[in-house]
Amino acid sequence: MNHIALKMLMGDRGKYLGIIMGLTFASLIMTQQPAIFVGLMTRSFSFISDLGLPDIWVMDPKVQFIDDVKPLQDTKLYRVRGVAGVKWAMPLYKGLLKARMADGTFQTCNVIGLDDATLIGGPPIMLEGKLEDLRRSDGVIVDIDGAKDKLAKPPLTPGGKPVPLKIGDSLELNDKRAIVVGIAKTTKTFQSQPVVYTTYSRAIRYAPRERKMLSFVLVKAMPGTDIPTLTRRIQEATGLAAYSQKEFMDLTWNYFMKNTGIPINFGISVTLGFIVGAAIAGQTFYNFTLENLRQFGVLKAMGTSNWTLLRMILLQAILVGMIGYGLGVGLTALFGYAMRNTIMAFKFPWQLLVFSGAGVTLICIFAALISIRKVIKLEPAIVFKG
Amino acid sequence: MQAQTSAAVRCKSVVKTYDAGGDKVVALGGIDLEINMGELMMLVGPSGCGKTTLISVIAGILDQDAGSCEVFGEDLMHMRSGQKLKFRARNIGFVFQAFNLLPSLNAVENVSIPLIINGVKRQIAEKKAAKVLEQVGLGSRGKSLPSQLSGGQQQRVAIARALVHDPRLIVCDEPTSALDHETGHTVMDLLKEVALHQDRALVIVTHDARIFGFADRIARMDDGHIDKVVDSVDKL
Numbered sequence: 310m311n312h313i314a315l316k317m318l319m320g321d322r323g324k325y326l327g328i329i330m331g332l333t334f335a336s337l338i339m340t341q342q343p344a345i346f347v348g349l350m351t352r353s354f355s356f357i358s359d360l361g362l363p364d365i366w367v368m369d370p371k372v373q374f375i376d377d378v379k380p381l382q383d384t385k386l387y388r389v390r391g392v393a394g395v396k397w398a399m400p401l402y403k404g405l406l407k408a409r410m411a412d413g414t415f416q417t418c419n420v421i422g423l424d425d426a427t428l429i430g431g432p433p434i435m436l437e438g439k440l441e442d443l444r445r446s447d448g449v450i451v452d453i454d455g456a457k458d459k460l461a462k463p464p465l466t467p468g469g470k471p472v473p474l475k476i477g478d479s480l481e482l483n484d485k486r487a488i489v490v491g492i493a494k495t496t497k498t499f500q501s502q503p504v505v506y507t508t509y510s511r512a513i514r515y516a517p518r519e520r521k522m523l524s525f526v527l528v529k530a531m532p533g534t535d536i537p538t539l540t541r542r543i544q545e546a547t548g549l550a551a552y553s554q555k556e557f558m559d560l561t562w563n564y565f566m567k568n569t570g571i572p573i574n575f576g577i578s579v580t581l582g583f584i585v586g587a588a589i590a591g592q593t594f595y596n597f598t599l600e601n602l603r604q605f606g607v608l609k610a611m612g613t614s615n616w617t618l619l620r621m622i623l624l625q626a627i628l629v630g631m632i633g634y635g636l637g638v639g640l641t642a643l644f645g646y647a648m649r650n651t652i653m654a655f656k657f658p659w660q661l662l663v664f665s666g667a668g669v670t671l672i673c674i675f676a677a678l679i680s681i682r683k684v685i686k687l688e689p690a691i692v693f694k695g
Numbered sequence: 696m697q698a699q700t701s702a703a704v705r706c707k708s709v710v711k712t713y714d715a716g717g718d719k720v721v722a723l724g725g726i727d728l729e730i731n732m733g734e735l736m737m738l739v740g741p742s743g744c745g746k747t748t749l750i751s752v753i754a755g756i757l758d759q760d761a762g763s764c765e766v767f768g769e770d771l772m773h774m775r776s777g778q779k780l781k782f783r784a785r786n787i788g789f790v791f792q793a794f795n796l797l798p799s800l801n802a803v804e805n806v807s808i809p810l811i812i813n814g815v816k817r818q819i820a821e822k823k824a825a826k827v828l829e830q831v832g833l834g835s836r837g838k839s840l841p842s843q844l845s846g847g848q849q850q851r852v853a854i855a856r857a858l859v860h861d862p863r864l865i866v867c868d869e870p871t872s873a874l875d876h877e878t879g880h881t882v883m884d885l886l887k888e889v890a891l892h893q894d895r896a897l898v899i900v901t902h903d904a905r906i907f908g909f910a911d912r913i914a915r916m917d918d919g920h921i922d923k924v925v926d927s928v929d930k931l
Contacts, residue, residue: 312817313800313808320799607795610756612784612812614777689756692795693747693868 310613314621317601318628324600327593328629328676329636335586335672336637339579339665340657341644346575347661348654353565354558355496356403356419356504359433363527364536366557367398367543370550374564375557376500378403380521381549388547389526394534395543399424402512403524408505409481412463418455418505419498420482422512430527431493432506438476438491443508448490449480454652455503456492480505482515499565501652583668590633591676594626598680602687610689618684622677630673634666703864703896704730704753708762711748722748724919725762732863733893735886737907738900740916746900749916750866753898755783767863784812788857790886792869794849796841802828802852803837809860820859827855831885847878854885867899871906883909 319325351358356375357366367389369379389398402422407415423430423443431440432450442448451460451474460480461471474480480487487507495504507515513522528551530539536553543551552560566572598605605618645655711723722745730736730753738746751757752764755771763770767786771779788809789795796805806824811817825837831851833844841849850870857865870886871879883906891897899910907913915923 310811313797313804313811316799316804317797320797603795604797607789607791607797608808608812610754610783610789611809612780612782612787614780617812690747690751692756692789692791693751 310617310621311624313608314624315628317604317621318597318625321597321600324593324597325629328590328597329633331586331589331593332629332633332669332672333636333640335582335590336634336665336669337640338582338586338637339668340638340641340661342575342578342582343661343664344641344645344655344657345653346571346579347658348656349499349571350562350565351656352497352499352501352654354561355498357554357558357561359496360430360527360554361433362429362529363399363554364530365528365540365543365551365553367526367528367547367549367551368524370548372550373568374561375403377564378524380519381523381526382521383523385547385549386523386526389528389543389549392539392543392546394531394539396529396531397427397429398529399427399429399527400509400523401430401525401527402509402516402522404512404516405502406482406505406515408460408487408503409484410460410462416459416503418460418482418503419500420512420515421504421506422509423506425508425510428508432495432504434494436492436494440491442490443506445488445490447479447486447488447511448507449482449487449511450491450493450506451480451489452495452504453492454495454497454501455505456489458503460503483517485515487515497652497654583672586668587672587675590629590672591679594629594676595679595683598622598683602683603691605684606687606689606691609684609687610692615685619681622681622684626673626677626680630669634669637669638662638665701732702729702765703732703734704728704764704766704898706749706753706762706764709749709752709759709764710761711745711752711757711759721919723752723759726919726921728914728921728924730896730898732896733891734911735891735897735899735909737910737913738898738916739902739904739907739913740922742902744916745919746916747868750868750898750900753864754787754789754866755779784809785860786863788860788862788865790850790853790857790865790867790870792872794841794846794853794873796849796852796856798841801838801840802833802844802855805841805852806855806859809856809862813860824855824859827859828852830858831855845878846874847881850874850878850882851885854882863895865895865897867897867901869901869903870899871901871903876905879903879906 354375369381371379386398386400404420405417406420408418409415428440428443436453456474460474464471474489476489478489530536540551540553645657648655706726706728709723709726713720713722726749740746752759758772803821803824806828807820810820810823828834828837831854833848833851871882887909912924912926914921
C-alpha cells in the first residue's frame with residue numbers, strides 16, 4: 310500500500326509541489342531567522358570568545374556584559390595577582406574612542422589595550438604584520454573589516470572606492486597619533502565597530518584621563534587549579550566579580566536576551582514562519598486528502614483498514630516533510646554561504662537543524678492528524694454516490 | 696444461466712433509516728431478498744427507493760438498523776470490524792458507476808489493488824492484474840492512466856479490478872449509466888461472460904432498462920420495499 314500512497318501523493322503534481330513549498334518555506338524561516346539570531350547573539354560575546362588564553366575574567370561586580378565597562382583601580386591588578394592559584398594576571402583596557410579620519414570625519418572605535426610586556430589579549434589571527442609590532446612607536450593593529458570599511462581612506466578619485474587602511478597609515482585617536490603596524494582578523498562584534506589594538510599604556514594615553522582606567526583583569530590559573538574554586542577565591546579576596554570565559558559569555562548573552570528586543574523580534578519571525586508554514590502545508594495537505602477522500606473511500610470499501618490508511622497518510626506526510634525540510638535547510642545553508650563575506654550575522658549550529666526538524670515534524674503531524682481524522686470518520690458507502 | 700439453489704445473500708426484514716435534519720427517513724423498510732450463487736440479480740427502481748442502501752448493506756459497508764443480512768452464511772453486522780474488512784477484501788468485488796479508479800495509478804496498478812489489500816506482493820499482484828486485463832480485452836493498455844482511457848475502457852478496468860481477487864460476490868452500482876448504449880452492452884456482455892459463474896453471484900443496481908435483459912432475476916424496489924421479484928423483464 311506504500312506504493313499506492315506515494316503514487317497518490319505524487320500523482321497531483323500541483324498539490325504535491327504546493328505542500329513541499331509550504332514546508333520548505335516553514336523550514337527555511339525556522340532555520341534562517343534563528344541562524345541570523347544566533348549569529349547576532351554570538352557577536353555579542355565574540356570579543357570574549359576570541360580571547361582564548363585567559364581562564365578567568367575579573368571585573369567590577371556591576372558589569373552586566375562585555376561592553377558594559379566599569380573601570381577598576383590599577384591596584385586591583387596586584388590584588389588579583391596575589392590570590393593563590395593565579396599563574397598570571399594581566400590588565401586589559403577596553404573602551405570606545407573616536408578616531409579622526411583623513412577626511413576630517415570621526416569614527417568611534419573599540420580600542421583594546423594589551424599588557425605592554427606580554428601582549429596577552431591580542432587578536433586571534435594576524436593578516437599583516439606581527440603582534441610584537443605593537444611595541445613600535447604609536448603602533449596600533451586594526452581589524453580587517455574596519456580597515457576596509459569604516460576606517461578606510463577617502464577614494465582617490467571622486468565616486469571611486471574607499472582605499473583600505475594599510476600598514477604605515479596613520480590615524481588620530483583622541484588627537485594623538487597612531488600608526489597602523491598590522492592588520493588582524495577578528496570575529497565581528499555586535500556593534501560592528503572597528504577594533505583597534507594597542508598596548509595598555511598607550512591605550513590609557515589615548516583615552517580621556519580618568520581616575521580608574523583598568524577595564525578587566527585577565528587571569529590564567531595554575532595548572533591543576535579548579536577554575537570555579539579560583540573564581541570564588543578571587544571574588545572573596547578582591548571583592549570583584551570573577552567569571553570563567555563561559556560564564557562571562559553567558560552573562561553577556563543573557564543580558565542581550567533580557568534587555569534587548571532581539572529575541573522577541575526574531576521569535577516573532579520564527580513563530581510567524583512556523584504558523585504560516587503550518588497553515589500552508591496543513592491546508593494543502595488537508596485539501597489533498599479531501600480531494601482524495603473518494604479514493605480512500607474506495608480503498609476502505611475494498612477492505613483496507615483504518616490503520617493501513619493511517620500509515621499511508623503518515624508516509625505521505627513524512628515524505629513531503631523530509632523533502633520540505635531538506636530543501637529549507639539547504640536554502641538556509643546556501644543563504645549562509647552567499648552571505649559569508651558580508652556584514653550579515655549568520656551562524657548555523659547543529660541545534661538549529663534539530664529545532665527546525667522538530668518544527669517541520671510538528672507541522673507534518675498536525676497536517677496528517679487533521680487528514681487522518683477525516684479519513685477515519687469516512688463512511689465507505691460514499692463510493693456508491695455518483 | 697441457471698440459478699443455483701445455494702444462497703449467496705440472504706436478507707431478512709432488513710431495516711435502515713437515516714437521520715435527515717431531525718427527521719427519520721426510512722431507506723429500507725423490511726427487505727427480504729435471496730440471491731443465489733451463479734445468479735445475476737438486478738435491483739431496479741426509481742431514485743431514492745433504497746437500491747444503493749441495500750447493496751451497501753449486502754456489501755458490508757453499511758450496517759442495517761434491524762433484520763439480518765447473511766452473505767455466504769456470515770452475518771456481517773455481527774462481525775468485528777477487522778473481520779468484516781477481511782471478509783469484504785476476500786469475498787466482494789466492486790464495480791462503481793463513476794468507475795472510481797485511482798487517477799494516478801495505471802490500469803495494471805488499479806487492478807492489482809484488491810490483491811495488495813489481501814496481502815499479495817506487488818509484483819505478483821501486478822502480474823495477475825495484467826492477465827485479468829487481458830481477459831477484459833485491455834491487455835495492451837496496462838500502462839495507461841485512467842485519464843488516457845475511454846469511459847468503456849475505464850469500466851472494463853473497474854471490472855477487472857472487481858474480479859482479480861476471485862471474489863464470490865460482485866456488487867455493481869449503475870455500471871452502465873455513464874456509458875453509451877453500445878458500450879453499456881459490451882460491458883454487460885463482459886460481466887456476464889467473465890464475471891458470472893456457478894461459484895459467484897452478481898448484484899447490479901441499475902436504472903438502465905436497456906440492460907434488464909441480462910438479469911437472471913430482477914427485484915423491483917420502491918420506497919424502501921421490494922415490490923416484486925421476477926425472472927424475466929417482461930414480467931416487470
